[in-house]
Amino acid sequence: EDQVTQSPEALRLQEGESSSLNCSYTVSGLRGLFWYRQDPGKGPEFLFTLYSAGEEKEKERLKATLTKKESFLHITAPKPEDSATYLCAVQDRDDKIIFGKGTRLHILP
Amino acid sequence: EAQVTQNPRYLITVTGKKLTVTCSQNMNHEYMSWYRQDPGLGLRQIYYSMNVEVTDKGDVPEGYKVSRKEKRNFPLILESPSPNQTSLYFCASSLIWQKNQPQHFGDGTRLSIL
Numbered sequence: 001e002d003q004v005t006q007s008p009e010a011l012r013l014q015e016g017e018s019s020s021l022n023c024s025y026t027v028s029g030l031r032g033l034f035w036y037r038q039d040p041g042k043g044p045e046f047l048f049t050l051y052s053a054g055e056e057k058e059k060e061r062l063k064a065t066l067t068k069k070e071s072f073l074h075i076t077a078p079k080p081e082d083s084a085t086y087l088c089a090v091q092d093r094d095d096k097i098i099f100g101k102g103t104r105l106h107i108l109p
Numbered sequence: 110e111a112q113v114t115q116n117p118r119y120l121i122t123v124t125g126k127k128l129t130v131t132c133s134q135n136m137n138h139e140y141m142s143w144y145r146q147d148p149g150l151g152l153r154q155i156y157y158s159m160n161v162e163v164t165d166k167g168d169v170p171e172g173y174k175v176s177r178k179e180k181r182n183f184p185l186i187l188e189s190p191s192p193n194q195t196s197l198y199f200c201a202s203s204l205i206w207q208k209n210q211p212q213h214f215g216d217g218t219r220l221s222i223l
Contacts, residue, residue: 034212036214041216041217042216043113043199043201043214043215043217045214046211046213049211087151087152089152097142097212099151099152099153100151101149101150101151102151
């Protein structure tokens with residue numbers, strides 16, 4: 001059965017303190033792995049799609065990487081406005097999408 | 110502005126009173142989907158639609174109905190709502206379901222069934 005596990009559940013960082021969020025997955029034929037950001041009271045907002053192991057994508061202070069078993073979302077020198085819940089989702093060979101439960105990130109000024 | 114619009118944003122109602130949550134997208138997307146989000150369970154797919162007149166069950170379809178008569182609209186219908194359907198609901202759309210297209214989400218509808 002396809003499964004997506006995100007860790008940690010919650011993370012508090014000081015402004016400027018870099019860290020990584022983890023998304024480990026078990027899926028039958030990965031077609032894509034997605035990262036989304038969700039702010040309170042809002043729907044998830046798309047950040048990245050990764051397709052194959054070794055792929056990396058960057059956007060401002062965020063960098064997503066992918067291996068055969070997991071993906072990392074690296075946050076470099078975060079700012080308070082980076083506080084949000086970060087969601088990981090995988091798409092399997094049948095085009096089914098499975099979401100992880102998310103990591104709540106809080107950046108302290 | 111490209112967007113997915115859900116209405117209402119908030120609704121408190123009673124058990125058994127039929128309700129419809131509307132979803133409309135202005136991006137000419139083929140694929141549309143409904144999710145519910147519950148604490149500790151994450152986002153779970155209820156129903157999805159690959160195109161007009163094509164719908165299929167997701168992971169938690171019980172108690173819900175959908176229809177896709179037009180490309181832009183994908184309403185979620187609760188024929189006889191029950192308290193366990195109290196949740197935060199999201200509609201999403203993407204250009205083409207295959208080829209790893211990301212989904213665009215609405216801002217959610219918070220339903221409380223008393």
